[in-house]
Amino acid sequence: MRVRCVYTVLSSLVVTSAMASVDTPCAPTHADQLKMSKSLPATIELVKHDKRLLRGYIFGDTKEIEEVTAEERALDAATLDKMKAETEAIIMRMAYKHWFDGGKTSADVRLIMGLPAKGDAAGHANWTAYLNYLKFVKEKEVDAVNAAKVEAIKLRLIYKGWFLERKTFKQVRAILGLPPKGDAVDHVNWGIFQNYLKFYKEYAQQFT
Structure with a gap:
């Protein structure tokens, strides 16, 4: 067996190294015997662990694989099913984001999933995934609304600062x-300036 051969070589190297590290042969003292007795169980466990690791790298030898005990099978069926479900959920969320960011409509997603153009399709394998996509879209829309509200609050604070600082x-x-004069409808900040003019008129009324 490849594992046993490799393990035998490793064991020989360990023993040879240990013997070479002894400078002068001498009879073990009581303290030495005590240390050896304490370290022996741990050494045995390490040996067992190393054998399991080596055996885990053998894929061609089916007999070695069959010798793996039930205790060494870290992943049971339930754990694997859970991991599979979690992985699929992550992949679907990534797909949802890709479709949403790409401007896909619900009709587009129905087509991608092989669903009928209209109506329920409860018996279809992808129906649940489609309903989850609709939930994802709603979440994104709510996030966008909240982000817009936060941005509006920030802008009003900025507008207020300009007003109080008497910015012209x-x-x-x-x-x-923006250019000093004239319209600049194609400029990205033109709308912000127009909103500031409205804010200025409304806020200035408090001081008249």
């Missing part, structure tokens, strides 16, 4: 990277 419209335009 020209200064605000410069801060936003």
Whole structure:
């Protein structure tokens, strides 16, 4: 057996190394015997562990594989099923994100999953996955709404700061990277500037 041959060689090397490390042969003292008696069980366990590790690398020898005991089978069927389900869930979440970010409609996803264009398909293998996708989309939409609310609050605080600091419209335009005058409808910050003008009018009324 390959495992036993390899293990025999390793054991010989360990013994040879241990013998070579002794400078002068002498009779073991009582303290030495006590240390040896304490370390022996641990050494035996390490040997058993090493044998199991070596045996685990043998794939071609079916007899060695069959000798693996039930106790050494770390993963039972229930654990494997759980791991499989968790892995599939992760993969599906990644697919959902890919479809959502790619702008796929529910009709597109139905087509991808092989579902009918309309109506329920409770008997279809992918129906549950499709319903989970709809939940995923709803979660993303809620997240987007919440993010927009947070962004709006941040902008109002910024607008308030500009107002209290008496920033001129020209200064605000410069801060936003807009030209000093004229419309800039194609600029990414043009909408922010327009919203600031509305905020300015509303907020200024408190001081009139």
